[in-house]
Amino acid sequence: MGRSVLVTGGNRGIGLAIARDLAAQGHKVAVTHRSSGAPDGLFGVQADVTDSEQIDQAFKLVEDHQGPVEVLVSNAGITDDTLLMRMSEDQFTRVVDANLTGAYRVAKRASRNMLRGKFGRFIFVSSVVGLMGSAGQVNYAASKAGLVGIARSLARELGTRNITANVVAPGFVKTDMTDALPDTVREQILKTIPAGRYADPAEIAAAIRFLASDEAAYINGAVLPVDGGLGMGH
Ligand code: NDP
Numbered sequence: 001m002g003r004s005v006l007v008t009g010g011n012r013g014i015g016l017a018i019a020r021d022l023a024a025q026g027h028k029v030a031v032t033h034r035s036s037g038a039p040d041g042l043f044g045v046q047a048d049v050t051d052s053e054q055i056d057q058a059f060k061l062v063e064d065h066q067g068p069v070e071v072l073v074s075n076a077g078i079t080d081d082t083l084l085m086r087m088s089e090d091q092f093t094r095v096v097d098a099n100l101t102g103a104y105r106v107a108k109r110a111s112r113n114m115l116r117g118k119f120g121r122f123i124f125v126s127s128v129v130g131l132m133g134s135a136g137q138v139n140y141a142a143s144k145a146g147l148v149g150i151a152r153s154l155a156r157e158l159g160t161r162n163i164t165a166n167v168v169a170p171g172f173v174k175t176d177m178t179d180a181l182p183d184t185v186r187e188q189i190l191k192t193i194p195a196g197r198y199a200d201p202a203e204i205a206a207a208i209r210f211l212a213s214d215e216a217a218y219i220n221g222a223v224l225p226v227d228g229g230l231g232m233g234h
Contacts, residue, residue, distance in 0.1 A: 002026045003121075004067045005212070006059075006221030008049055008106055009076030011036050013175035017072055017201030017212055018208050023232040026100060028066035032076065043143065054111075058209045059109050068113035071212045072105040074147075075125040079177060081136045083220040099143035103150060107165075111158070120163030121212045124151050125204070128171045128227045131234050144169075146224055155221035166211050171227025173199040196226025 002025075010019040010031025023029040030043040032071055043065055047058035062069060077099045080091050090150020103124055114120030129137055130144025149165055154165035172178055172189055178198065181189075190196065207226045210216055225231045 003070040003212070004062070005029045005071040005073065005111070005120075006032070006062055006069045006106075007073040007075055007134060008032045008047075008102070009074075010042065011039055011044065013075070013177065014170065014173055014201045014204050015075040017205040018075060021205035021209050022071070022073075023203065027071070027212075030062040030066060030069075039207060049105060050097050052105050055105050055109055064115070068117055069110045070114065070117060070119055071123070072106060072110040073119040073123045073125065073212075074106055076102055077125065077143075079137065079140050081101065081140065082144055083136050084138045087138060092142075095139035096143045096146070100146040100150075101149055102144045107150065107154065111163075113152075115158070115161050118162050120158065120161070121216075122151065122154055122163070122165035123208050123211050124165070124167045125208075126169045126223070128169050128225060128231045130221070132223075132231055149222075152221040156214055157159060159220055162217065164211075164217065165218060166216075166221065167223040168204060168207050168211065169223055169225045169227065169231065170204045171199060171225070171230040173201055173203060173204060193228045193230050197228065199226065199228060 004165040005022050005027045007015050007019045009015040011033035019031045032047040033044050045058035045061045048053040080095050097162045122146040126147045127144040134143050151167045210229045
């Protein structure tokens with residue numbers, strides 16, 4: 001059965017791969033974008049996840065277009081890397097506001113209609129870095145670790161209502177985010193990945209496709225690594 005899906009940050013990178021994959025499964029898929037416009041063939045709504053008003057408006061448009069959101073993929077995220085000693089408070093809070101508080105905002109807005117509809121799938125896109133830590137990413141790692149706490153708490157709050165909340169923790173994926181890394185850093189990272197390569201965004205989407213499905217009803221509060229073995233299952 002086609003579900004009503006919303007993917008935040010679904011206009012490019014991993015989010016776009018997720019949106020295209022779920023649309024190919026027959027779901028009704030909407031994506032948020034900030035200023036780039038909607039990708040071809042997908043329903044786009046403009047929203048910055050740091051702004052509750054914009055999120056509310058975006059959900060209203062999605063609800064009018066395809067019905068209440070049943071599957072929420074909270075994917076929008078940013079990095080702003082530097083060592084703790086140089087990290088300003090603004091650099092810390094800006095990343096947490098987008099990656100973690102943004103996920104709280106969209107999850108909260110989605111939850112009331114999931115409860116009414118007696119069905120829901122929350123999928124939070126975290127990172128291997130949230131579980132293993134990463135020098136120069138105190139802000140990002142904290143935000144990504146926090147998503148595990150959100151998902152597991154939601155699993156406990158809503159588990160009896162046919163609503164699941166899970167986390168996907170990608171390793172290194174070929175997108176604009178990793179293209180921005182210096183070549184030397186990328187080569188060093190490659191040596192640590194058992195698979196010996198970066199992931200294709202479609203490989204993250206495949207895991208999300210399963211967690212979004214009706215068959216995944218008994219998987220709740222899980223963290224699913226998709227990292228080529230980098231985190232050895234954690
Ligand atoms: P990209 O930088 O390619 O894309 C990021 C997406 O998030 C864009 O769609 C962007 O929108 C959106 N976004 C960022 N900030 C906001 C905001 N405040 N409000 C709304 N949308 C926003 O990143 P990736 O595709 O690589 O990453 C997607 C997710 O996967 C992120 O959460 C990231 O942390 C995570 N991840 C990525 C990994 C990787 O190796 N690439 C590894 C592990 C996790 P816009 O186009 O408007 O900027």
